[in-house]
Amino acid sequence: MALEDILINKPKKKLFLLGNEAAVRGAIEAGISIAATYPGTPSSEIGDILHYLAKDANIYFEFSVNEKVAMEVAATAAVSGLRSFTFMKHVGLNVASDSFMTTAYNGVNGGMVILTADDPSMFSSQNEQDNRHYGRLAKIPILEPSNPQEIKDMVVYGFELSEKFKIPVIIRTTTRISHMRGIVELSEIKTSNNDNNKLKNNLKSNENVHWKKGFFKKNPNRYVPVPGNAAEMHKNLTLKFENIKKINTKLNKIYSAPKTSKNKNSKFKLGVISSGSGFNYTYDTINKYDLGIDILKLGFTHPFPEKEVLEFIKDLDGIFIVEEVDPIMEKEVLSIIGKNQLKISVFGKLNNVFPMIYEFNPDILLDSFKKFYQIAEKEKENEERNNIKDIYDEFSKEEININEYNQSTKLENTQLNKLIESLPNRHPTLCPGCPHRASYFAVKKSIEELEISEDNVIFASDIGCYTLGISPPYQTADYLLSMGSSIGDGGGLSKATNQTIMSFIGDSTFFHSGISPLINCIHNKNKFVLTILDNRTTAMTGGQSNPGLNVDGMGDPAPEISIEKIAISLGIEFVKIINPLNLKKAIETYKEAIEFDGVSVIIAKSPCALIKRLKKRKPMEIDYNKCIKCLECVKFLACPSISVKNDNIVIDPLSCKGCTTCRQMCKEKAIKIER
Amino acid sequence: MINMEENMFSKNPEFCKDSYTICMCGVGGQGIIKTSTIIGNGAINEGKKVVMSEVHGMSQRGGVVSSELKIGNYKSSLIEEFNSDMIIGFEPIEIVRNLNKVNKDTKMIINTHSIVPSNISSQKNSYPNIDEVIDILRENYNYVYPINGSQLAKESGNILTLNMVLLGAATADETFPISKDSIIIAMKNNLKANFYDMNTEAIEKGYETVKSLQ
Structure with a gap:
């Protein structure tokens, strides 16, 4: 199946769709005009598909800077009479919650569907909160699909319900449903809703956009929740909700x-x-x-x-x-x-x-x-x-029933059980060529060279691939709360302790919720080293664009926001951009940054090794005449391309990306570029 | 109580009729999800009902990947313990990690080419000897089909056709509910056109290898 198949207008046609693909199909069948998200597993694929299909489907789509903004983009579209769709992982709704709560009060005109993807068993999340509570908190209806067909159908139904009662509707999925593939029978895509040719006639002559536009009809009493209005709005919401209780539904x-x-x-x-x-x-x-x-x-x-x-x-x-x-x-x-x-x-x-x-x-x-x-x-x-x-x-x-997490049943056969227990683990790890590996190596090396004890350095980490730094040999994650927390945590720790504080945050996460806390840290005279690991993408969720890139959610050119200029504009005196793949320079810069009295910002700028358009570089190889088998490269880098075979260190030429980190750190100069 | 289990929890043959479950496991980047999608499409082409479960997440970063596919009346996409009709191990020790999904009659297709975890030197456990692992599996299971899938993939023209080799191997087992032809059609609908020939060759190579083992 090609992704374009999601657009085909053949009712009754059956496709084998992922839950997230079915969500997109539902939104297209419902004729949405605006969609916005911040990527997060298990809902990321919805955005990836819209990124690819939005223009053909007459949809405006954006990767918003965070979920709260995505909520606001969807809410304002819906209040302007358009159908809008926002979707996020469960904890994303925490970020969006402030505007989400008021969206229920303000209501909508066009339908608005909010898909929240919960993550029971935390396959890729920091908690397993149950977002059905949010529906209760906000007095918003919740639909719960059980398979991809139901996701598609409930998205469509959700828009009808939302429009009828002028209230946003939540679709609650879980990882297992979002990442389930099943047979989905398509329904008609009603092109009348947002037919591009028809639309163009309605647009102002100089406008050249591919999505339908709405009209915001002023009514401050309804849309501005100052206390007097809010009291009335809460009453209306409560009455709406009572009416929703009375409807008959085929969903049960x-x-x-x-x-x-x-x-x-x-x-x-x-x-x-x-x-x-x-x-x-x-x-x-x-x-x-x-x-x-x-x-x-x-x-x-x-x-x-x-x-x-x-x-x-x-x-x-x-x-x-x-x-x-x-x-x-x-x-x-x-x-x-x-x-x-x-x-x-x-x-x-x-x-x-x-x-x-x-x-x-x-x-x-x-x-x-x-x-x-x-x-x-x-x-x-x-x-x-x-x-x-x-x-x-x-x-x-009986005692509370807590089914042991991820523990596979013991087999009856002891020989097999022994074999299973003897297996090495296979934890996710930084990819070959990942610039974070070099950054972490430089950080550790500078701490060692400044003779600071490891116990006296606290690493405040954040949410992204670099959280993998928690594992040996890096061990560069000591505390973490949420998206953007590394900066507030760094500031807090610098007031609470006399230890050396080093915070790590990715480029996308910095834009998501790192800027306000950084302002706080400057104003409150904190002292810590902030590394912004700028790998030019939102890597963990599959490589989506972010405001630091010159391309938007639909692949169009967009202004690139400079992290460096943001830092400088806040009055930070120590702002340095480094290429972490230049180890010597990186180590020197870290040593200066640690000794700087105040907030020092290092922007470690080097692209994610998974970005496809990158130029291929020659792989490394071992010079066996020089290699003394000290194993330092194996131990300190844990690069998937470097392994020990038959007592020799080997570099896999197929997976090696040629980042040269190992070559630079080898004291014997025993690693060379393959000829 | 023993009676209760026997009577009450015996399987309903009507519900289980024509059901077939396949567990696939390996390491990120081996094409496991794509392979299961192709099997699912093949099942649909033959008018069968099918659901499938993908586990993504951190898979791209060298973690384990698995997918489960159920053909038949099932609504849930997770296979019960010891209930896989077939398991396809893209990496030999990953099949061992998933032995709680198999029983002695499960068909076990195993790629014998190992991928050693990158942090193995900092781990307590070492990577096991694969010949010994296969011997233990043979002692305990009736249908073990070890094949050097990675080698066959290279011979087909690209290591990336590994998943097609293993898919071809699966179709060689007579219990496999979808014909090789349907699988090839589904493959063509799901993979890039310029690799049809290479992928078809890979499927045939896997198929022949398992046929010769039977």
């Missing part, structure tokens, strides 16, 4: 167990309520083992569909709640049971039936159901205690 559906099911007539009447990925595991487990339990699948989970849930549970003895991360639906169901004074036992996270944290999988579901039936069997033998509440009590007695 009962999957009945077949009447012939072998376990249909078990002692207790049971049901499951589930959403998202949890539903997939539930459906497979119940059907694979023919457990005979009905499932209420919820796609529209906020406002919580009380009536449908009550209807589903009212005649049951016990209800399982299968949801990933926090027990949110479980508490909603408990509240319904309380309000209606029902006698139904709820089996979920709160009474240890399902794990409290981390991603679920089919094995977890199977284990939990098995445990339930085992306890039920045991209770059967006890004549005096034989109702479902006893099973509930048994579970409640």
